[in-house]
Amino acid sequence: MVKPLLIEIGVEELPAVPLLKELQNIEKKYAKILEEYALMCEFEFYYTPRRLVLWHREFKVAQEDSVEEFFGAPLAVAYKDGKPTKAAEGFARKCGVSLDELSTADKGGKEVLYYKKDVKGRPSTELLPEIVQKWLKSLDFGKSMRWGSLDESFIRPIRWVHVELGDELVPMHLYGVDSSKTTRLHRIASFDPVAVADTKEYFEKLKNGGVTLYQDERRTKIFDDFKAIESQNGVNIEVDADLMDEVVAITENPTALLGSFDEQFLELPPEVIITSMKEHQRYFPVFKDGKLINKFVVVSNALTDDFSEVIAGNERVLRPRLADALFFWENDLKNGLSTKGLEKITFFKGLGSVADKIVRETNIAKTLYNKYNIDAKEEDLIRAMELAKADLMSEMVYEFTELQGLMGYYYALKAGESEAVALAIKEQYLPEGEESPLPSTPLSALVAMSMKLDTLLALFSINQIPTGSRDPFALRRAVNGIIRIVNEYGFTFDIVKDIKELAKNYENEIDIEKLEAFILERLKRYYKVNPSIIEAVLASGERELLALGRKIEALSNLVNSEGFDEVSATFKRVANITKDVDLSGDLTVNPELFEDASEKTLYEKYQDVISKEYDSYEEELDALLGLKPELDAFFDAVMVNAEDEAVRNNRKALVASIYKSILNIADIKEVSV
Numbered sequence: 001m002v003k004p005l006l007i008e009i010g011v012e013e014l015p016a017v018p019l020l021k022e023l024q025n026i027e028k029k030y031a032k033i034l035e036e037y038a039l040m041c042e043f044e045f046y047y048t049p050r051r052l053v054l055w056h057r058e059f060k061v062a063q064e065d066s067v068e069e070f071f072g073a074p075l076a077v078a079y080k081d082g083k084p085t086k087a088a089e090g091f092a093r094k095c096g097v098s099l100d101e102l103s104t105a106d107k108g109g110k111e112v113l114y115y116k117k118d119v120k121g122r123p124s125t126e127l128l129p130e131i132v133q134k135w136l137k138s139l140d141f142g143k144s145m146r147w148g149s150l151d152e153s154f155i156r157p158i159r160w161v162h163v164e165l166g167d168e169l170v171p172m173h174l175y176g177v178d179s180s181k182t183t184r185l186h187r188i189a190s191f192d193p194v195a196v197a198d199t200k201e202y203f204e205k206l207k208n209g210g211v212t213l214y215q216d217e218r219r220t221k222i223f224d225d226f227k228a229i230e231s232q233n234g235v236n237i238e239v240d241a242d243l244m245d246e247v248v249a250i251t252e253n254p255t256a257l258l259g260s261f262d263e264q265f266l267e268l269p270p271e272v273i274i275t276s277m278k279e280h281q282r283y284f285p286v287f288k289d290g291k292l293i294n295k296f297v298v299v300s301n302a303l304t305d306d307f308s309e310v311i312a313g314n315e316r317v318l319r320p321r322l323a324d325a326l327f328f329w330e331n332d333l334k335n336g337l338s339t340k341g342l343e344k345i346t347f348f349k350g351l352g353s354v355a356d357k358i359v360r361e362t363n364i365a366k367t368l369y370n371k372y373n374i375d376a377k378e379e380d381l382i383r384a385m386e387l388a389k390a391d392l393m394s395e396m397v398y399e400f401t402e403l404q405g406l407m408g409y410y411y412a413l414k415a416g417e418s419e420a421v422a423l424a425i426k427e428q429y430l431p432e433g434e435e436s437p438l439p440s441t442p443l444s445a446l447v448a449m450s451m452k453l454d455t456l457l458a459l460f461s462i463n464q465i466p467t468g469s470r471d472p473f474a475l476r477r478a479v480n481g482i483i484r485i486v487n488e489y490g491f492t493f494d495i496v497k498d499i500k501e502l503a504k505n506y507e508n509e510i511d512i513e514k515l516e517a518f519i520l521e522r523l524k525r526y527y528k529v530n531p532s533i534i535e536a537v538l539a540s541g542e543r544e545l546l547a548l549g550r551k552i553e554a555l556s557n558l559v560n561s562e563g564f565d566e567v568s569a570t571f572k573r574v575a576n577i578t579k580d581v582d583l584s585g586d587l588t589v590n591p592e593l594f595e596d597a598s599e600k601t602l603y604e605k606y607q608d609v610i611s612k613e614y615d616s617y618e619e620e621l622d623a624l625l626g627l628k629p630e631l632d633a634f635f636d637a638v639m640v641n642a643e644d645e646a647v648r649n650n651r652k653a654l655v656a657s658i659y660k661s662i663l664n665i666a667d668i669k670e671v672s673v
Contacts, residue, residue: 002041003166005059005124006199007132009052009174010160010184016249018141018155019047029138030054037127038063046213048252050184053213059165063121070095072113075104088113124165129172132163136174150176160184160193167198185209186252188303210303211252219248222299225256226284229297233258236287237297243278250282251301258286259311263294265322268329269410275400276321283318328395337390337411345392348473350462350508354389357454361385363505365450371498372491376420376443384424384447387412391425405429431481438488445489452478453502460515461508479522486545494544495519516543523548529556532672539667547617554618555666558625559673568671570628570635571662575669577640578656587657593650598637602630606658617665624662631658 027045034040039060046053072078072091079088084099092099095115105114141155148157152175161179163170172179182193183202189209196202203213212218222244226237247254265273270285270292277283277296286295298314300307343355351357362385369381391397391408400407409426413419420443427444428451430436439445455478459465466475486493495516503510523545524534529552537551558564581587594600605627614620640655642648662668 001061002058003061004164004199005043005054005056005128005166006162006164006202007054007128008160008162008183008202009132009136009158010162011050011052011154011158012156013049014047014156014249015141016049016246018143019249020245022139022141023047026052026139030135033131033134033138037131038066038121039124039127039131047215047249048211048213049250050252051213060124061165062123063127065121066119068117068119070115070117071105071107072102072115074110074112078113091115125170128163128165128170129174132161132172133174148176152176162196162202164199164202186211186303212254215248218251218254219244222247222254222256225254225299226297229256229258233295234288235293235295238274238285238287240278240284243282243284247282247299251299253301253303255300255302255307257298257300257307257311257314259283259296259298259315259318261294261296261315261318261322265326266292266294268322268325269406271403271406272325272329272396272400273322275403276325277318279400279402280321281314281318283314324399325396328399332394332396332407332411333414335394337387337408337415337417338393339386339390341393342389348459348462348464351458354392357458358385358389360458360505361388361450361454364453364502365446367502368446368450368491372442372446372489374442374446376441376446380418380420380424381443381446383417384421384428384443385450387417387421388425388428388447388451431484433477434480438484442489445485445491449482449485449491452481456515457499457503457506457510460518461503461506461510463511465514465518475518476522479519480526483523483526483545483549487549490546492544492546496543527552527556530559530671530673532670533559533666536666536668536670539670540663540665551617551665554616554621555671557618558621559671565673567625567628568668568673570631571625571659571668573635574631574655574659574662575667578652578659581652581656583656583660583663587653587660589654589657590650593647595642595647596634596637598630598634599651599654602627602634603654605630606654606661610661621662621665624658624665625668627658631655 027043030043030045031040034043041056041059043054043056046055070091073085073087077087078085078091088099088102091113092102095102095117097115101115103114103116104111106112107114136154136158139155144153144155145157146153154175158175158177160182161172161174161177162181162183163172163179164181169179169181180193181197182195183206184190185194185206186209194205194209196205206213212221226239229235230237273292274285277285281296281298284297284299286293286297296314296318298311300310302310304310339355339358342358343353345354346352347354347357362382365381365385366378369378387408388405389408391404391411394407394411396407397404405426405428409422412422412425420441423441424439424444424447427439427441428447430439430444430448439448455473456475459473459475464473471477482493485491496512499510499515500512503512520538524531527534527549533555534552537548537555540551542548542551589603591600591603594603609623609627612623614623638651640648640651642651
């Protein structure tokens with residue numbers, strides 16, 4: 001038998017960000033608990049800033065009856081001379097019965113003690129208090145708090161608990177609150193608890209009381225309001241997905257409203273205005289003809305027919321924030337872009353100041369500039385490196401730290417620096433994640449790469465190596481960024497040879513092997529391919545990042561192609577035959593020692609393959625693996641380990657030469673499919 005089940009946990013306003021971080025786990029954790037109690041069924045989860053709601057249209061009123069089986073010791077162990085041993089007596093106690101009630105069963109070919117009992121399913125009303133308590137305790141919102149005299153904690157104080165099964169209250173006491181058939185409406189509609197007769201009335205009263213329970217409905221309402229504002233005013237609203245998620249999470253009755261601010265503030269860089277609106281006020285910026293205008297959209301939670309005061313209030317709140325930003329902007333322009341003071345800011349204990357970091361970064365940049373010969377002026381590179389951190393001394397970045405680099409770009413342009421230098425300053429931190437854009441020019445890429453390399457080398461030089469999830473300086477992200485830059489711009493960078501060269505400029509000795517292992521660990525996570533493909537390429541000895549990426553891609557494409565299993569079998573045989581051959585030794589093949597036509601055919605085809613130049617590793621590998629028919633014919637026709645030593649060594653040299661050519665790209669035997 002099934003009945004509807006409603007679980008509503010009422011709380012003081014939930015902070016949006018912690019809720020959204022845990023959101024993907026909330027339903028999974030609840031489902032796991034239902035499975036544990038043998039009550040799994042379909043359900044829906046809803047949230048507003050004041051409630052967490054679970055809704056089952058059909059929920060079992062009791063667990064299903066079940067059968068439990070217990071297997072004990074073999075009879076030879078359970079009884080000695082016809083008398084029960086301690087093993088038998090212990091098994092009976094475990095089952096909660098007398099020895100006479102035990103029977104026997106066959107298990108694994110042996111007769112063992114056995115007991116079976118029927119288990120009556122428990123009523124759901126008995127289990128729900130445990131289930132709800134477990135679910136709430138399983139939720140991880142980061143920080144939690146205690147209130148009143150409670151020892152228990154939750155993200156925010158729980159103010160009401162409403163649990164109905166089949167429209168009947170399920171009694172429970174959670175976090176100092178007794179369950180009741182009451183709920184809360186929008187605060188403006190009613191501050192007091194509202195009684196509900198059944199689940200149908202619950203949903204109706206929420207709807208009529210200014211609460212849109214379904215988060216998807218709130219999101220749709222906001223987007224509909226946005227479309228109406230855009231249509232009526234000929235504007236475009238920039239929708240930040242994360243900001244939209246926050247707004248949905250903090251409203252119960254959303255209404256999008258169009259506000260404005262003084263045009264004088266448009267003197268500020270657009271990013272400053274947008275950051276001020278998004279980060280501090282949760283406003284959406286408004287554009288017209290591709291340009292930011294002096295308008296904003298706020299999503300109100302008010303329950304009213306006249307929003308004029310709401311709009312005016314938000315306009316009043318925004319004005320002083322923009323006024324502060326304008327003050328910082330004007331002051332920074334007067335002071336100019338200067339690195340004075342960076343020598344007093346410590347980068348990290350044992351690594352000197354930010355000014356010292358700039359010197360190290362510049363040395364790396366010069367080395368890479370000479371290595372890559374990019375289409376850019378060296379003086380622009382040096383100037384960009386010199387000014388990259390200058391905006392850290394600005395009032396704007398002190399107030400809005402997320403604008404570092406970007407403000408340096410604007411201040412550099414105002415100071416008359418070249419567009420190339422300013423752009424490199426702006427893009428110095430790119431890429432900042434998997435989906436982040438890359439630096440847009442080779443100069444910017446070199447600046448960004450140099451900074452990431454110094455951070456890696458400097459911190460490894462004082463043994464500040466990330467462990468577990470701890471990575472305060474985002475070194476893992478730095479490695480990912482270097483890999484992306486290398487692949488995008490075709491920069492060759494050997495993580496052993498080049499790192500060793502750069503490491504000479506650091507006071508403390510750097511453990512190159514540890515750093516290599518760290519970079520390779522990130523590389524293995526970066527490429528979303530069969531892990532054995534990466535291991536096969538690494539087994540070739542390759543440590544240059546650009547080549548590694550191209551070889552991994554080439555091998556991956558071939559492994560995923562039709563018929564690779566058969567190809568792999570042949571070349572794994574090649575690897576096994578040559579495992580005792582010194583590939584660095586003399587692999588000269590003497591055609592005069594050939595005794596079978598298959599040897600000559602294989603040799604000539606191999607010579608033809610290695611005589612050509614290839615546009616890609618994939619093309620070269622494909623050609624080498626294309627030797628499969630000739631190799632199969634060779635293996636069928638001759639015995640590699642011939643009795644004649646000269647013939648034997650000649651055949652091994654031929655097979656080993658082929659294997660060595662493939663090994664320059666990857667060790668095929670390492671691939672598992």
